[in-house]
Amino acid sequence: MISVTRSPLPPAPGTDDHVSLALANSTVSLPGGRGTDELGSPEDATAWLVAHGLAPEGTALLTYCQNQLTGLRDDLRSVFAAHVRGHTPPESAVDGVNRALTKVPSAPLLRYDSNHGFHRVPEHPVTQLVEHAMAQVAEDAAALLTGERAALISQCEASPCDRFMLRTHARRHWCSTRCGDRVRAARAYARKQDRITVE
Numbered sequence: 001m002i003s004v005t006r007s008p009l010p011p012a013p014g015t016d017d018h019v020s021l022a023l024a025n026s027t028v029s030l031p032g033g034r035g036t037d038e039l040g041s042p043e044d045a046t047a048w049l050v051a052h053g054l055a056p057e058g059t060a061l062l063t064y065c066q067n068q069l070t071g072l073r074d075d076l077r078s079v080f081a082a083h084v085r086g087h088t089p090p091e092s093a094v095d096g097v098n099r100a101l102t103k104v105p106s107a108p109l110l111r112y113d114s115n116h117g118f119h120r121v122p123e124h125p126v127t128q129l130v131e132h133a134m135a136q137v138a139e140d141a142a143a144l145l146t147g148e149r150a151a152l153i154s155q156c157e158a159s160p161c162d163r164f165m166l167r168t169h170a171r172r173h174w175c176s177t178r179c180g181d182r183v184r185a186a187r188a189y190a191r192k193q194d195r196i197t198v199e
């Protein structure tokens, strides 16, 4: 039985709908330098793909595939971070997303048989499984960044947490109640310290 690394936080708003946000958030920074990486080993990376419906059960990734996936994650984090801050994204990161988009043919192929007539089926050669998974993630990112929800992309403000999310309501500043509680506790502590100093 392989134990896989899971995020210590519940999914950030929007990650259930957008696998590109889920991939970007597959590494989490926590207070005290603690953090987790859901793609920290080939086994973890495999489990992540299976959990997100991007690879069939029984898949086994190699370290090379794991590195490709974490490379795309770095590019997505750069692109999303630039978007949130209103900066120009690094060209290399945009290139990385485009490489993932175009590395494999993603169009469903045209097939014909006498029972079904013409129909289209996605071709997913096992050898290109990671490339196909990455193409889907990159497609999601490109659609999100150019769609009407692009303005909702934001980043958790409860440092050191830096997870991305969709700001599903105007006053949402944190990716989770746990991050919100941490900020509130820190503010309460700071107010108490202020009172002690004044007295």
Ligand SMILES: [Zn+2]
Pocket: 156, 157, 158, 161, 162, 163, 174, 175, 176, 179
């Ligand atoms: Zn957070």
